[in-house]
Amino acid sequence: MIQVSQLQKTYMSGVRRKPTNALVHVSLHVECGEIFGIIGPNGAGKSTLLKSLLSLVRPNSGTIKLNGFFPSDLRCRQSLGYLPENPCLYDNLSVNDHLIFIARTANLKNPLAQQRIPEVLAMVGLDHVRHKQIRTFSKGMVQRAALACALFTQPEILILDEPMSGLDPLGRKMVTDIIRAYNDQGNTVLFCSHVLTDVERICDRIAIMDRGQLALTITPQELLDITPDVRGESPLETLFVRTVGAGGQQ
């Protein structure tokens, strides 16, 4: 369960400390076992929100609770998996090295880890390159390797930042399937994307974010009531353009 209330984050950039509001009073509630998608234009604050959940970014105000723990509490990260945007793994190490590291941090006994590694690699389709260095990987392979890292400890909450970027259609389908399967086990998934179709397809609830604010939250059922403005556009696209476009005109 993810609870976010009144989250506020202002970045100070440049020598003059020019403030930029990345998050403006964001409140969010994601139930256990839900797939929650956040969409929004570039620079809307999606990544900042996700990073706040992992305590990579310290919000100026507001509270976050993940399964009842504050993000700065290390226990909360025991049951958390995170896939960063444009994941970057250690070039000189193999996926195997990464997974062994994760097993160590999770206090997973070696035999168990040895059992789990091929399992998770098979899931993302990387079992044949287990000992290859990451430097030899293509972008899609790195993305999948990072996903394997996120899934390795079977976390209760999975946070994905643009999980589909850099993947071919087959890869996308694979990731979608993984998210679904994972969700079927009763786990929570929070992800953000700007590929609307992916979000529409798998999410239980969708939030649209714009300029640091959560503009609205909607379920796929509610989307059915929306008639597209332009022929061939999906209802979500229409809603997105309406929300973000309206904001942009202000």
Next chain:
Amino acid sequence: MKKTGLSIVILVGCFSIVVWLNAAVHDVRSKQISAEMSDIGRVPASVLVASSLEFKGAMANMMFLNASNFIGRKLMEQSKTLPEEWHQFYLLLDRITTLDGSFLDPYVFAEMMLAWQAQMYDEANMLLEKGIKARPDDWRLPYYIGFNHFFFKKDFVQGANYIKQAAAIDGSPPYFPNLASRLAFYGSRSKTALLFLEEMLVQNKQIKMSSELEKRLVALQGAAQLEDAAFLFMQQQGRKATSIDELVQNGFVESIPTEPYGGQWRLHPNGRVDSSSNFITVEK
């Protein structure tokens, strides 16, 4: 919050240890550097120049710092500098001036240390000659050499030549031509020496007067005062004074000036005054 507090406690604790051990660590090194002095002067100049790449100036500065540290340590410990060490010091200065010929400080050092402290006049002059080549517009360098010739080596002709050379350079004190001719003429009169020394001190204001220089200055002032009195005596009495006491008795000097070297003033028939301590060796 609790963790931050703990961190600060550890930080302060460990930093106190660092501060506390600072002196001990300093001492560890003291043992090492007093055991050995920089041998870099022994490296052939050509090798040094080549290996300094494009950092010759910086290299020269570092070496100069080393040289002045060495001298400083010697002065602080008040230990006698061995001839061997002076030679090493000379080599160091020589390499520095090879690396960076226009660097003034080593020449000043050569004059102040090699000439004044180590009595290595020829070495000092050799370095200063190098300096004249590299800094032809600097009147101080020929002036130093002239000073050495005059003051230490008693070679007044050479001294006068160098002062003339210095006088020809822009910015040199206006009385230099006069000084040069006086030098050639009077040679070793104490007043000339005094003038010389005072000029030396004026030129090096940023340099703290070493006790040696100070002493010499007081001695020369005394000698010059007595010589002036003797000259006046001759003018007024029409004959030469026979002793210092005679000058005092006839009121040409109020009291005998102190001789900082602890010797007795001596009045010579040629009107020159020196001391039994030989703070300055005058011709017999």
Next chain:
Amino acid sequence: MRGVYAVALLSFKEGLRHRVLYGVLLAALLLMGCTVLVSGFFLRDISKVILDFCMATVTLGGLTIPFFLAIHLLAKDIERRTIFTLLTRPISRGQYLIGKFFGLFLITGLIMLLLTGGVWLCLWGGEFLFGSRFFVTVSWVSIVAALFLSWLSVLILNAFVVLWSTVTTSSFLATLLTLFSYVIGHSIDDVVRFLQVEVTMIKISDSIRMTVDVVKYLFPNLAAFDLKSAAAHGLSIPFTDVLILTTYATAYIVVLLVLSTLFFNRRDLA
């Protein structure tokens, strides 16, 4: 502890896979080999010459870690965001930094240990070539003590890399600041000595004196860790000195790491 251990091991592994390291190792061993031959040009102090060169090479090899590898493992880690893989695990930022430091600790130790083996080979080669009468002054206790102290000074620099990587946002700046720390650390003691000498001819302003007094406590006295020439001459290095320096280095490293943690805890990794 588990987090520190995991990060240390991962960085150790990653560092060892770095090709820079093999280049350094190869170059250092070649250099050492050359010194054995070059030492033949000298007359008497052959063992001293060999040891001077070899120990300098060991230190140089060690120094490549903070200046090249550590920057890569830390500043680049933050810059390229590979750090996310670590920090999204149950690892606090302090644990991350300490773990990274220990990774570097291990790598530096390993490299310098291997190069110390090179010193041994060189001495052996020298003895073989020139005869053992030139090698009577060699004291392995001193050599090991000097190299251990040299390792400590490299470790202090590694801790500086940790600090500067957390303070700055670019790896270039971190390298530059580490270089400054190295230069200051090596020259501050000489400056202190210079000022101690009251009799020096040059007047020094009080503001300079005060600055130096502050700086001498803020920056480590790295020059004190250089006992290589004593070891090369076969002089014994007092145990108390080694103890003082070890305590000093340890305390200093802890200061740097705690300071880094305090800074890093406040930093956004956007």
